[in-house]
Amino acid sequence: xxxxxxxxxxxxxxxxxxxxxxxxxxxxxxxxxxxxxxxxxxxxxxxxxxxxxxxxxxxxxxxxxxxxxxxxxxxxxxxxxxxxxxxxxxxxxxxxxxxxxxxx
Amino acid sequence: xxxxxxxxxxxxxxxxxxxxxxxxxxxxxxxxxxxxxxxxxxxxxxxxxxxxxxxxxxxxxxxxxxxxxxxxxxxxxxxxxxxxxxxxxxxxxxxxxxxxxxxxxxxxxxxxxxxxxxxxxxxxx
Numbered sequence: 001x002x003x004x005x006x007x008x009x010x011x012x013x014x015x016x017x018x019x020x021x022x023x024x025x026x027x028x029x030x031x032x033x034x035x036x037x038x039x040x041x042x043x044x045x046x047x048x049x050x051x052x053x054x055x056x057x058x059x060x061x062x063x064x065x066x067x068x069x070x071x072x073x074x075x076x077x078x079x080x081x082x083x084x085x086x087x088x089x090x091x092x093x094x095x096x097x098x099x100x101x102x103x104x
Numbered sequence: 105x106x107x108x109x110x111x112x113x114x115x116x117x118x119x120x121x122x123x124x125x126x127x128x129x130x131x132x133x134x135x136x137x138x139x140x141x142x143x144x145x146x147x148x149x150x151x152x153x154x155x156x157x158x159x160x161x162x163x164x165x166x167x168x169x170x171x172x173x174x175x176x177x178x179x180x181x182x183x184x185x186x187x188x189x190x191x192x193x194x195x196x197x198x199x200x201x202x203x204x205x206x207x208x209x210x211x212x213x214x215x216x217x218x219x220x221x222x223x224x225x226x227x228x229x
Contacts (some may be wrong), residue, residue: 001170013108014107014108014111017108017111017112017115018111021115021116021118021119022115024119025118025119029119029122029123029126033126033129037129037130038123040130040133041133044133044136044137047137047140048140051140051144051220052126052220053220055144055147055221058151058222059151059222059223061188061225062223062225072109084223085126088189088221088222088223091189091220091221092220092221097164
């Protein structure tokens with residue numbers, strides 16, 4: 001039996017169709033779906049963390065020393081900036097004040 | 105031969121049902137993403153305005169309703185001076201139609217919330 005006659009053969013098997021269909025779903029569609037879904041979820045989580053950090057960074061501008069701005073100097077009160085940053089980051093990422101995770 | 109056609113048809117229907125289920129999986133994720141964007145924009149406006157005004161709250165709620173959210177509850181700090189904390193807390197329900205079995209579709213309601221704190225940048229004399 002040569003290859004050409006096998007390819008040209010019109011008779012098939014219903015069981016083969018079902019097995020191939022199931023194999024396509026299990027080994028092709030499901031892994032692709034899992035990959036895309038995981039990628040989407042990770043990107044979404046990263047965006048949420050980025051937004052929280054952006055909000056916190058913008059808020060640290062409140063620690064800028066207004067007096068020095070008049071002298072064309074941009075300086076921050078480091079202690080106040082750190083306090084604002086840590087408190088807002090903990091609030092926005094749902095962490096404890098020491099930035100450790102909240103209990104479940 | 106007719107058996108093969110029937111079996112092929114059934115396999116095709118099952119494959120299409122799996123594809124539809126896969127695509128519908130992303131609907132609530134996309135809605136939550138949109139909610140985060142809308143609420144983030146509102147919080148940024150709150151920073152410069154010193155709080156959440158009634159007009160701003162109504163604009164945000166109408167935008168969320170356009171996106172498909174229902175039962176929207178929005179609470180935000182109304183007025184704070186520079187350096188004080190501003191909090192925006194929004195809760196809403198997102199209802200969508202989902203394939204739950206091979207030929208059965210049901211309405212699924214997902215409850216979503218947004219809760220972020222920022223700092224006022226408005227100088228009040």
